[in-house]
Amino acid sequence: MKVTIWGCRGSLASPGPETVRFGGQTSCVTVHLSDGSLLILDAGTGIRPLGMALGHDHPKRIDIFITHLHTDHIEGLRFFDPIWDPSVELNVWGPPSPVRELRSRIAPYFAPPFFPVHLRNIPSHPAFRDAPTSTWRIGSAAITAQLIKHPGPTVGYRVEENGSALAYLPDHEPALGSDLSTVEAEWISGFALAAGAAVLLHDAQYTQEEYDERVGWGHSSTEDVVTFARRAGSRRLVLFHHDPLHSDEQLERILARANELRASGDADVELAREGMTFEL
Amino acid sequence: MAEAHTQRNLILILARDLASRLATPVFVVDHEGTLVYFNEAAEPVLGRTYAETGELRAGEWATEWTPTDDEGRLIPLEDLPLGVAFREGRASHLPFRIVGGDGVARAIEATAFPLLIREGEIVGAIAVFWERPAEETAKR
Numbered sequence: 001m002k003v004t005i006w007g008c009r010g011s012l013a014s015p016g017p018e019t020v021r022f023g024g025q026t027s028c029v030t031v032h033l034s035d036g037s038l039l040i041l042d043a044g045t046g047i048r049p050l051g052m053a054l055g056h057d058h059p060k061r062i063d064i065f066i067t068h069l070h071t072d073h074i075e076g077l078r079f080f081d082p083i084w085d086p087s088v089e090l091n092v093w094g095p096p097s098p099v100r101e102l103r104s105r106i107a108p109y110f111a112p113p114f115f116p117v118h119l120r121n122i123p124s125h126p127a128f129r130d131a132p133t134s135t136w137r138i139g140s141a142a143i144t145a146q147l148i149k150h151p152g153p154t155v156g157y158r159v160e161e162n163g164s165a166l167a168y169l170p171d172h173e174p175a176l177g178s179d180l181s182t183v184e185a186e187w188i189s190g191f192a193l194a195a196g197a198a199v200l201l202h203d204a205q206y207t208q209e210e211y212d213e214r215v216g217w218g219h220s221s222t223e224d225v226v227t228f229a230r231r232a233g234s235r236r237l238v239l240f241h242h243d244p245l246h247s248d249e250q251l252e253r254i255l256a257r258a259n260e261l262r263a264s265g266d267a268d269v270e271l272a273r274e275g276m277t278f279e280l
Numbered sequence: 281m282a283e284a285h286t287q288r289n290l291i292l293i294l295a296r297d298l299a300s301r302l303a304t305p306v307f308v309v310d311h312e313g314t315l316v317y318f319n320e321a322a323e324p325v326l327g328r329t330y331a332e333t334g335e336l337r338a339g340e341w342a343t344e345w346t347p348t349d350d351e352g353r354l355i356p357l358e359d360l361p362l363g364v365a366f367r368e369g370r371a372s373h374l375p376f377r378i379v380g381g382d383g384v385a386r387a388i389e390a391t392a393f394p395l396l397i398r399e400g401e402i403v404g405a406i407a408v409f410w411e412r413p414a415e416e417t418a419k420r
Contacts, residue, residue: 098397147290177297185287187296192287 001141001161001280002032003199007046008272010171010205010219010241011072018247023274025049026072027170027241029201031159037139040064041157041168043077043092046274051081058082063138065131065145066094067170068154069105077106078115086123093145095153096130103128131155149173149189150218158193164280167197167234170241175224176216185231194232198280201272202228204239207254222254226261226269237267238276289403291395292316299406307390307407313338313357313366316404325388325411327380345378350387352377361392365405369394375412387412 007013007025015024026044033039038059040047043066051058062082067073082088094102103119106128110119119126131145144158148169156169167190174180174189185191194200203220211221219241220228229237239258242251251271258269288296292310296317299306305322309315315336323329326345336344342357349355355376357363364372375389390409394402 096398146287149290149294177294177301187288187293189290189293190287 001034001159001164001166003166003278003280004030004032005046005201005272005274005276006030006050007042007044007076007274008201008240008242008276009044009072010203010243012244013045013072013075014244019242021248021273022242022251022271024244025274026075027067028076029168031141031166033139033141033161035140037141038062039138039141039143039159041159042067042073042170043075043080044072045076045079047076048079051079054082058085058088060087061089061091063091063093065143065157065168066092067156067168068095068150068152070152070171073171074106074109078110078117083122083124083126086125088124090124090126092126092128093131094128095145095147095155096133097153101128102130131157144193146190146193148193149176151216154218156190156193158197161280165197165199166278166280167194167200167202167232169193169200169202171218172203173216173218173220173224174228175220180224180227180231188228188231190228191232194228194234197232197234199236199238199278200229200232200234200267201238201240203241204254204258205241205243207257210243222257223261226258226266229267229269230263234267236278237269238272239269240272242272288316291397291403295395295404295406305409307362307409308404309338309341309362309406310404311402313362313405315341322409325380325386325409326378327382327384327386332381345380348377350375350377361390362405362407365392365394365407366402369396369400369402 006028009026025046027042028044028046029041031039107119135144141159141161145155148156150171159166169190204225205219206221208221208223255271295308299319306319308317347355361372361374371393373391377387379385388409390407392407395404
């Protein structure tokens, strides 16, 4: 599979000269499978340039996997060109809620006063589906979604093809209430999704000092994400969901700190940036 | 290398995280009724530590502490608060007696509720419990 990052900024789109190297678009990642299927992880503002890049040659079936309904993960959906194409089969998967179906939770974003066009009038008539609780197949990939620690219903995804796995946990606070270095692995949120993944895209929004003042906000510190990747045995850790207040220079310092924390055998660490690709 | 590739349901992880920080005795079971955790506050009441018991299947923990009513009649699992929470998908409360792992008989009361993630889908249950005041126990 080929993985491309279209947006890796957290919370709020942050364009400008301070963020030009790693990018200001909010979360969006594509996964092109070997059978030609297109999977899209989250619909932050990064999905808008993706739609433009796909042009009229987009696949007839597109599956979008939403991790949760915070604005920075769905705000781009309305500006994703293929949703305006009635010939597209568009499936939107998302976290199951205990009480309301996905469609009714997303519908307010497609309605006045937030948007002029009602969801029922979107030409592609997207199908909204709760992510199943057990692994399912789309094209040549096996998809697993599991609830993870973040405020409100939130899932992470694992996409596996030909024995290689991508783990995507852009908003995740596994250290909330847990000592990640000592707790048994089966009691770590997100562990099964990330275990042995060739590439782990994981929340790394805060420095440790910032995290100490924002415990419970649903995001991870540099220290915690390095420990999480170590416990999960992930082979390549990509720091994701950059804080909108962090400049490129600050992100470089976070990467340097992550490399200081690495122990022998730990995953390689790098910063997510727009345009970054991986072949798995 | 990754450790074993299995993981508990997030709701159970959150329940254990919460219980581990409470001064109220808490007992957590999974979707099969297996005891997966009780907190430090529960240990003096149960007369054992979780490190000693580890996980216990429903049929095991339901008899481990010999639950009886105030007249000494054994209470079957399905009538204990956790049993009701599972069977009927609702909260349940009951005063009863147990014999702790330390051999001490205690009068307790427990409230249990199911962990429902969707209508009809129970991923576990929680019981909170406490020792009844001695004077109340003596009246019975």
